[in-house]
Amino acid sequence: MNEKWNGDQMADVKGKTVVITGANSGLGFETAFVLAGKGAEVILAVRNASKGEKAVDRITSAHPKANVSVMPLDLSDLRSIHQFSDSFLENYDSLSILINNAGVMIPPYSQTKDGFELQFGSNHLGHFALTGLLLPKILSTPKSRVVTLSSLAANNGTINFDHLDGKDQYKPMRYYAQSKLANLLFSRELQNKFEQHQANSISVACHPGLSHTNLMSRGSGKPLNKFVHYLSKTFTQPANMGALPTLYAATEPTLRGGEYIGPDGKKGRKGFPKKDPIIDSLYDKDTSEKLWETSESMTSVQYPFTFANINRS
Numbered sequence: 001m002n003e004k005w006n007g008d009q010m011a012d013v014k015g016k017t018v019v020i021t022g023a024n025s026g027l028g029f030e031t032a033f034v035l036a037g038k039g040a041e042v043i044l045a046v047r048n049a050s051k052g053e054k055a056v057d058r059i060t061s062a063h064p065k066a067n068v069s070v071m072p073l074d075l076s077d078l079r080s081i082h083q084f085s086d087s088f089l090e091n092y093d094s095l096s097i098l099i100n101n102a103g104v105m106i107p108p109y110s111q112t113k114d115g116f117e118l119q120f121g122s123n124h125l126g127h128f129a130l131t132g133l134l135l136p137k138i139l140s141t142p143k144s145r146v147v148t149l150s151s152l153a154a155n156n157g158t159i160n161f162d163h164l165d166g167k168d169q170y171k172p173m174r175y176y177a178q179s180k181l182a183n184l185l186f187s188r189e190l191q192n193k194f195e196q197h198q199a200n201s202i203s204v205a206c207h208p209g210l211s212h213t214n215l216m217s218r219g220s221g222k223p224l225n226k227f228v229h230y231l232s233k234t235f236t237q238p239a240n241m242g243a244l245p246t247l248y249a250a251t252e253p254t255l256r257g258g259e260y261i262g263p264d265g266k267k268g269r270k271g272f273p274k275k276d277p278i279i280d281s282l283y284d285k286d287t288s289e290k291l292w293e294t295s296e297s298m299t300s301v302q303y304p305f306t307f308a309n310i311n312r313s
Helices: 026-037 049-062 078-091 118-139 152-156 172-196 226-235 244-251 278-282 285-299
Strands: 017-021 041-046 067-072 097-100 144-149 201-206 260-263 273-275
Touching: 017 026, 017 118, 026 041, 026 049, 026 067, 026 097, 026 244, 041 049, 049 067, 067 078, 078 118, 097 118, 097 244, 118 144, 118 172, 118 285, 144 172, 144 244, 152 172, 152 278, 172 201, 172 278, 172 285, 201 244, 244 260, 244 273
Parallel strands: 017 041, 017 097, 041 067, 097 144, 144 201, 201 260
Antiparallel strands: 260 273
């Protein structure tokens, strides 16, 4: 791998349809900005439509010919996820790249509209449901891929199946780490299932290292206070650098699926994209299979792999 991959080497994405969750700001916006500028058709799947439209304006101001639009999606609401998926399946012929980017980090204890602990419910279950509902379009698109963002926090995460709701022992960072480990395990398990069903699709995980975004607003969407903003800028890298692992995972033709892409700097905190082998020690087959079954049960979303052989060209 080129240790200094910076996006200039990106494979052609012209005409590809890309869905990015949480793309109105931060890493998602930076990812959308680059892909739209390179000629992909980009759908910003966002909870706040007005912020999404402002993001579209920023992108088209820099890239007047960009094909970028907004579709409402609330990952903390299964009804919204179904509505988004139904609309997408009806209006689009293909889905080349799904980027599961959106996330909330260390909010006070709260629940999704379906009664799940917010971080596990939005960061993992929401993306699990979304990917499953969009799977027919993913599987019917040649050489499609699913990119799921994890975090350095996953390195210390565990899946506590007996207390997923967090009601009795909620600790914000512990439950954030759990949700991001779930993202990583989901990504590898999805790749296993693609291979099992001989699908012409791949699943790749990535993490941004320590990046300066608004994620630490604790789910409020409000700007960081000045002190936290200062600390964040001092010890993190800009969002456009943090987006490079996502862009690499989404476009690099040498990837075969199952990889984990992160920054190449010390402890994976900053730098240019590279494969992070830690996924091999974090992945556990039994835990991942149980997580998959639990996620299907909690969301009532089953993955229709019968579509896997529609297009293997």
